[in-house]
Amino acid sequence: MSAPIDFYFDFLSPYGYFASTRIDALAAKYGRSVRWRGFYMRGIMQEKLGQTRPFLEVPLKGEYYKHDVARMARWFGLPYKSGGLSNFISANALRAFWLIDDIDREMAKRFAREIFEWHHVRATPPNTPEQVGEAAANAGLAPTRLDLAAAMQQDEAKARLRSETDAAANAGVWGTPTFIVDGEPFWGADRLYLVEDWLRRGGW
Amino acid sequence: MSAPIDFYFDFLSPYGYFASTRIDALAAKYGRSVRWRGFYMRGIMQEKLGQTRPFLEVPLKGEYYKHDVARMARWFGLPYKSGGLSNFISANALRAFWLIDDIDREMAKRFAREIFEWHHVRATPPNTPEQVGEAAANAGLAPTRLDLAAAMQQDEAKARLRSETDAAANAGVWGTPTFIVDGEPFWGADRLYLVEDWLRRGGW
Numbered sequence: 350m351s352a353p354i355d356f357y358f359d360f361l362s363p364y365g366y367f368a369s370t371r372i373d374a375l376a377a378k379y380g381r382s383v384r385w386r387g388f389y390m391r392g393i394m395q396e397k398l399g400q401t402r403p404f405l406e407v408p409l410k411g412e413y414y415k416h417d418v419a420r421m422a423r424w425f426g427l428p429y430k431s432g433g434l435s436n437f438i439s440a441n442a443l444r445a446f447w448l449i450d451d452i453d454r455e456m457a458k459r460f461a462r463e464i465f466e467w468h469h470v471r472a473t474p475p476n477t478p479e480q481v482g483e484a485a486a487n488a489g490l491a492p493t494r495l496d497l498a499a500a501m502q503q504d505e506a507k508a509r510l511r512s513e514t515d516a517a518a519n520a521g522v523w524g525t526p527t528f529i530v531d532g533e534p535f536w537g538a539d540r541l542y543l544v545e546d547w548l549r550r551g552g553w
Numbered sequence: 554m555s556a557p558i559d560f561y562f563d564f565l566s567p568y569g570y571f572a573s574t575r576i577d578a579l580a581a582k583y584g585r586s587v588r589w590r591g592f593y594m595r596g597i598m599q600e601k602l603g604q605t606r607p608f609l610e611v612p613l614k615g616e617y618y619k620h621d622v623a624r625m626a627r628w629f630g631l632p633y634k635s636g637g638l639s640n641f642i643s644a645n646a647l648r649a650f651w652l653i654d655d656i657d658r659e660m661a662k663r664f665a666r667e668i669f670e671w672h673h674v675r676a677t678p679p680n681t682p683e684q685v686g687e688a689a690a691n692a693g694l695a696p697t698r699l700d701l702a703a704a705m706q707q708d709e710a711k712a713r714l715r716s717e718t719d720a721a722a723n724a725g726v727w728g729t730p731t732f733i734v735d736g737e738p739f740w741g742a743d744r745l746y747l748v749e750d751w752l753r754r755g756g757w
Contacts, residue, residue: 408601521616539747
């Protein structure tokens with residue numbers, strides 16, 4: 350049995366949303382599973398890459414990004430309406446992701462899909478513990494199992510997201526989404542065809 | 554007759570080299586021609602994007618880049634040995650490109666392929682007017698037709714490259730290679746499949 354494919358994402362990125370709708374089916378075609386790994390992109394951008402300027406404010410690149418996201422949504426055939434890059438602080442949802450992941454990894458994936466949908470389809474950034482809790486309930490988390498709103502505010506949950514983000518950086522991740530297949534990193538939803546080619550040919 | 558596809562490149566980028574080996578054949582499949590347009594990437598990075606830190610010095614991203622370039626060369630099935638990002642100031646070769654382009658566009662393409670090969674296959678950055686002149690001669694430029702070494706040092710040639718670089722930025726170009734198909738920009742050699750899909754479907 351081969352190791353799972355690692356799928357690193359931050360909820361903030363529409364490209365992560367696009368990829369999240371494809372990666373499990375793609376992996377399954379080659380008998381592989383996928384380990385979803387949320388990380389805090391802002392942390393890596395600021396602390397590791399030294400990028401402090403908001404992405405959309407970079408001339409030319411910001412305009413291209415806005416045009417491209419809408420176009421790639423059409424290419425993937427996915428509904429898309431953005432909650433905005435600055436309106437959503439994904440930390441709460443990412444902490445919740447790992448708390449749920451500790452209980453049930455499939456539930457964590459359902460939760461992640463919920464969060465992606467809130468932000469990138471319904472344009473409703475799920476910032477508050479209440480919103481995150483509602484997404485978790487929709488994913489099947491019973492309130493008797495975990496008091497998510499309280500747990501995600503605790504130091505342990507914050508430290509966990511920091512350590513998962515450090516682990517992502519240590520694995521070479523610097524952008525979202527990133528896929529790591531048997532140690533080989535691929536950045537970008539537009540590179541799923543290369544992930545597939547790597548799986549099909551066993552590397553090249 | 555449809556408008557040509559614009560292919561914006563700086564000789565410095567290995568991804569531009571990869572793309573240069575594919576774009577004309579790809580366009581021809583859809584009855585389209587390609588207009589090659591050299592521009593000075595450093596100018597856009599520094600003056601438009603405000604990026605002054607050398608790309609390879611960015612943590613994580615620089616490592617990914619180095620790994621990816623070698624891997625993509627294998628994927629394209631192309632020989633590759635880099636002359637380095639800091640060893641090559643592409644301005645002379647880019648000025649020469651436009652001087653030759655004014656005489657014969659097909660010769661300018663052959664010249665560009667020569668320069669790509671010097672830097673990205675033979676790892677010999679063609680910095681000097683003599684080296685650039687040799688590449689031009691290999692592309693078929695007779696010394697009686699143009700004194701390239703002298704012409705590329707003149708203010709007119711420098712101004713031309715600046716105006717072509719400004720024109721690229723005005724068209725939305727911020728990275729190399731970029732393809733513009735009927736007004737639609739695509740950045741990256743790894744997106745040729747999207748360029749092809751756009752051509753095949755007439756957009757989406």
